[in-house]
Amino acid sequence: MNRPRRRSEGPLPAPQARSVPGRFLRVDGVPLHVLTEGSGPLCVLSGGLGMAWFDWDAVAALLAPYRTVVRFDRPGLGLSAPAPAPPTLAAEADRIAGLLDALGHPGPATVVGHSLAGFHAEAFARLHPGRCAGLVLVDGSIEEEPRPRLPRAVRTAWAGGLADALSAAGVPRALGPATRRLIGRASTVGSHPPHPWERVGYRTSRVLRACALENATYPYQAAELVALRPGHPMPDVPVTVLAAYDGSETARQLRWLERQRALAVQLGGHFAVAAPAGHLVMADVPASVARAVLNLSGTDRDVPAPLP
Numbered sequence: 001m002n003r004p005r006r007r008s009e010g011p012l013p014a015p016q017a018r019s020v021p022g023r024f025l026r027v028d029g030v031p032l033h034v035l036t037e038g039s040g041p042l043c044v045l046s047g048g049l050g051m052a053w054f055d056w057d058a059v060a061a062l063l064a065p066y067r068t069v070v071r072f073d074r075p076g077l078g079l080s081a082p083a084p085a086p087p088t089l090a091a092e093a094d095r096i097a098g099l100l101d102a103l104g105h106p107g108p109a110t111v112v113g114h115s116l117a118g119f120h121a122e123a124f125a126r127l128h129p130g131r132c133a134g135l136v137l138v139d140g141s142i143e144e145e146p147r148p149r150l151p152r153a154v155r156t157a158w159a160g161g162l163a164d165a166l167s168a169a170g171v172p173r174a175l176g177p178a179t180r181r182l183i184g185r186a187s188t189v190g191s192h193p194p195h196p197w198e199r200v201g202y203r204t205s206r207v208l209r210a211c212a213l214e215n216a217t218y219p220y221q222a223a224e225l226v227a228l229r230p231g232h233p234m235p236d237v238p239v240t241v242l243a244a245y246d247g248s249e250t251a252r253q254l255r256w257l258e259r260q261r262a263l264a265v266q267l268g269g270h271f272a273v274a275a276p277a278g279h280l281v282m283a284d285v286p287a288s289v290a291r292a293v294l295n296l297s298g299t300d301r302d303v304p305a306p307l308p
Contacts, residue, residue: 020079022053022071027098028091033079034072034099038064041133042105043293044096045071048115048141048279049218050180050211052078054195058286059112063293070109072099076210078201086156086213089224093123097131108133108237110293114282116141116218119225122267126228129235134296135269138281138289139244142259143222152220159216160209167205176202187279189246238296239269242288244277 022035035053037060045056053071060069074092075083085091100109110133113121118140125132148155166172180202181194201207243260246253257273264271274281274288282289 024079025099025102027095027102030075030083031081032072032075032095032099034070034103035060036068036070036103038067038069040067042100042107042109043067043069044099044109044111045069046074046096046111046113046117046120047282048117049214050077050207051114052197052201054078054197055280056282057195059282059289062286062290066294067110068105070099070103070105074210074214076206076213078197078207082206082210086152086160087217087221089119089123089221089228090127092117092120092221093127096120096124097128100131107131110134110136110296112136112138112289112293113140114138115279116214116221119221122234123225123228125235125237126232129237132235132237134238134240135267136240136242136289136292136296137263138242138292139260139274139277139279140241140263141218141222142263143219143226144259146219146222146226148219148223152217155216155220156213159212163205163209163212167208172205172208173203176204176208184280184283188284189276189278190284192283234267239264239267240272240292240296241267241269242272242274242281242292244279244281244284245273245275246278247276 020033022033024031025034026032033053043063045059047053047055053073056071060071063069073080074087074095075081096111100106108131111121111124113119113135115138118137121135121137121140125135177194177199180198184192241260241264243257245257261271272288272292274285277284277288
């Protein structure tokens, strides 16, 4: 395997260089960290804003006996190198297609998109219909009427500048992993120990900058998806919208479930609830995500008995 050059802010941290799981593939000129496991029909897992490959560990372990599971880090996240430009919806959809090309998988794949990556998964289906076998949107982001208030270039320049200033002050190294853990605790209902790789990525300016740019471009990606839908119909593939439910009866929680249900109707898909779960469904109830993938055919014949 050709390994990237060792640099303190590069895609591969030097101290762990020999034990990195997976490999690096160049997609659209960017070295992406990719992990492939299992056998069977192809399934791609893509996490939400600022997330890494290891967030899918429990789901991948459940799916690997029945699917070829592909996990990857978007540019700048996890162990991947940064991209030369801020993310766009079309670029992220094309990145999934490019990743499949780099892996030598020309056939259709099921794409599982969590949170922000739900935008990417849906755009992939609409822009590359022949390569999509199905979608599972895991507590996917929803913006019915997105209206970005600033020019995209202004917002991304501000976010990049803020990330650079924080990095120069040493904030990622001092607070990055702790901030990541706090966000994780706020987004789950269970107790989950920190992952061994958490400290490696989240203490770098590379990951901080990638998170800042994903956050800055979120409203524009939402608007791009709304604009994409009329001219690019969904292919005739199974879709499941899996919503997180923490068990509360707050108006906000119930409204979120209704919005998720409406998205399922809009996409002509199946609506399901993962409970008890916070936004990081894959951490709280990984079996619900695995079952949603295995049940895309509409039957239970592929679902292993141990999954609840």
